[in-house]
Amino acid sequence: MIDKIYVGRRKDAVARVYLRAGSGKVTINDRAFENYFPMKEQRDNVLMPFVVTETVGKYDVFANAAGGGINGQSDSIRLGIARALEGINAEFRPPLKSEGLLKRDPRMVERKKYGQKKARKRFQFSKR
8 A cells, every 4th residue: 555655845845645546636735636737738737647657547646745836845745756756667757857847946945144134125215
């Protein structure tokens, strides 16, 4: 059954992904895939590792996503699925790596600095 949890991260989103041999059913936070990601771009983003490795419909995905926004969660689930596929079969590594699916995107929100309005925006300067 489920033997290993794979983690994917993007921005503030964290996804724990479980992969099991099955019919290609995707469940995220105990909700249907189409209900959780209403936009087609996000659904295609999540399924990209299966398309690259030509394993569409061979594995069932169970994912728990938390934190961040909907796009960050879709990217974190994608990374978790790619890592899980690599763990299942090491031959999947070259195609996944060539598509950049095994790389964790390190970009995070820059923190707000004191004496400024936001991270880089400043208050209006008045000479007089």
